[in-house]
Amino acid sequence: MTAEAPASGAGASATRPGDALAGTGALVRFILRRDRIKLPAWLLGMALLLSMFLNGVAELTKTEEQRQDLLRIMEGATGAIFGPGYGRDDITTERYVVGVYGLFFFVLAALMSLLLVARHTRAEEQNGRAELVRSAVVGRNAHLTAALVVAAGANVALALLLGGVMAANGYGGADGLLFGASVGAVGLVFAGVTALTVQVTEYSRAATAMAGTVLGAAWAVRAAGDMIEDYGSPLSWFSPLAWSNQTRPYVDGRWWPLLLSLGLAAVTATAGYALSGRRDVGAGLVAARAGRTDAAPWLRSPLTAAFRLQRTGLIGWTVALTASGFLFGGLGEQVADPANMSEDRIDMFGGSVDTLLDGYLGVITMFTAVLAGIMVVLGVQSARTEETKGRAEPVLATATSRWAWFGGYLTVLALGLVAMLLIVGLATGIAAAVAESDGSYVWDLTAAHLAHAPGILVMLGLAALLFGVLPRAIGVTWAVLGYSLFVGFFGEIMDLPGWARNLSPVEHAGQPPLDDVSWPATVTLLLIAAALAAAGLVAFRRRDLETT
Known part of the structure; x- marks a missing residue:
């Protein structure tokens, strides 16, 4: 509590406005x-x-x-x-x-x-x-x-x-x-x-x-x-x-x-x-509301504890992206109107006047996936905060292993990402289906959003690797997110070389629903994401905890 300054005597000067x-x-x-x-x-x-x-x-x-x-x-x-x-x-x-x-x-x-x-x-x-x-x-x-x-x-x-x-x-x-x-x-x-x-x-x-x-x-x-x-x-x-x-x-x-x-x-x-x-x-x-004297029974594992800590963020991001997806899905007809559309915009949307709407929805899907990546990086940074603030140390002093503690965060974030993209894809698809009177967009856009999940999981794996090896450098993942966004919007227009575009994990999914999903690329991305996450877990088990 703050201490009150004496009303008079030697301590009276402490009440001068400048002292505040x-x-x-x-x-x-x-x-x-x-x-x-x-x-x-x-x-x-x-x-x-x-x-x-x-x-x-x-x-x-x-x-x-x-x-x-x-x-x-x-x-x-x-x-x-x-x-x-x-x-x-x-x-x-x-x-x-x-x-x-x-x-x-x-x-x-x-x-x-x-x-x-x-x-x-x-x-x-x-x-x-x-x-x-x-x-x-x-x-x-x-x-x-x-x-x-x-x-x-x-x-x-x-x-x-x-x-x-x-x-x-x-x-x-x-x-x-x-x-x-x-x-x-x-x-x-x-x-x-x-x-x-x-x-x-x-x-x-x-x-x-x-x-x-x-x-x-x-x-x-x-x-x-x-x-x-x-x-x-x-x-x-x-x-x-x-x-x-x-x-x-x-x-x-x-x-x-x-x-x-x-x-x-x-x-x-x-x-x-x-x-x-x-x-x-x-x-x-x-x-603050008085908390429970005992934790709920379902909070007795590192996985459920990680979910409890990430729950608010997952819900907030899902609601925000669902609302934006529904809005942008319903605006497809206006944005993808071929009248007076330039060649550059046609190239950006897939290169064909007949598929402009699918190309536009593909760009929106990519944009949504990158935004979902922000949630993933923030989730890893929250685990870092638990470590630096000293809250992870007493948990790890129990029978809870480092593998279970950090693995719980990664599992919650991975499953939360897939669930989020599923919900957002459904909302975007429903809006597009209503606007275009074509029910096939519900499934097409749901699948398109899920197709980008492996690319974002690679970003999760990269953040996990940095957490284990060089935790102060987790912010590097933000540069990958920003680069992916730039390539998605301007890569085709600026005629970036293939190798430069392939540096973005989300580019390997193509542009669904305009493009078919490349299953070999999907499997490869999932393997890379798993390898990065595993390397991060191994590195975290070997390094010292850092607290401030």
Whole structure:
């Protein structure tokens, strides 16, 4: 619990307002030291992603036919998913990247910020480090202030970095910086939102889940508003994502909507400070429910325990991907309309006008599979967290072997992945079947989603191998995921050589339902995944546990 300063006497100076921030500078340096790899990886990763998008889209905007082809992605319900589509009357590379792919950068900036703030505030309290630090000359607001200072600095750096990438690719000037600022503004908003949610609950995972729910709601409100009326309705203005869209880079750039983002960030951060003074260190404003005195009978094995820890993530990812699959499946007719479609888009969708819908659904299936891969990597990282936080050690001190403990995680993730792809495939197939009045799509798309499972299992095996051999390098798997996504979208258009495309595990499944599933490739991928996972398990049994 926090100690009250004496009302008078020698300790009275402890009540001065400035003392609440004592030690902030040291904590800022400490955060930067701890995140010296993670934070640059976020920033450089987003910069690299932007450069990849710019290079890929540049190949799609060379002719008028290509630009008209992209128009269908920026209008109607499909366009509303990504943004209001400013500049679609005269599409250019920079306008398309900002208007369509800008959503990805908004979400990534928000995730970077909310994870950073939660990690250095609520997680520190949850692990007991905050109380130890506060026993020194550290003010009660120092932890939150340091986290927000670093988050603000990271988002400013991100804005400048993205603006620099735009300039380096020939799309510079004030509009490039405006786009970077619009992305950074979203990050600031969710840093403030997380400063609020970490006061509510005792657990960092719950705090980030709450902030993530706000992010999802912000997207839903913005998308619904943009569906009601072209270029955004009044409903859109209730979402901080819409404020960044309303800056309109490369159309008629406006800076003033970012004042709304800065205002909301300031309000939520201020509320976080106010609420932090109403609770004890380590406690939340909402008391945690009392747990059971004994574990449920079904939790007596490492496998079921791993399922219990992964259950929330599995359900959340399944619900989100099912909803997106149903939505994209129903939009196939609009996106795959052959009228005015460019040759590049036809190539991307399989090379034939007669099979455009199947080609489009194949691209969506690949995209869904890669997103499911994110869940898999996060699951392995959660096992790493159990190890570094010291929770795995007492479990492994019992009769539970390392093979059973980590193998339980891998089994749950593998089975969860297959079940997720099955459900998402059914939802996508039902939507496509209803839209096209063709019931065969239900089975075809279910099988297509399952066909990508071996490729994602290879990524699970890679993450498992890194966990066993070099656990600090598990993040390398994110690069494989990003590369797979890039190859899936732009590999055909940019005419990448076969060997470069084959580096992506999901490419070996082909493009079902357009292509038949290659069973030899499927078996080979499953064998590779099993070998990688087995090597990871053997390596984990031989190395020392690492705790912080």
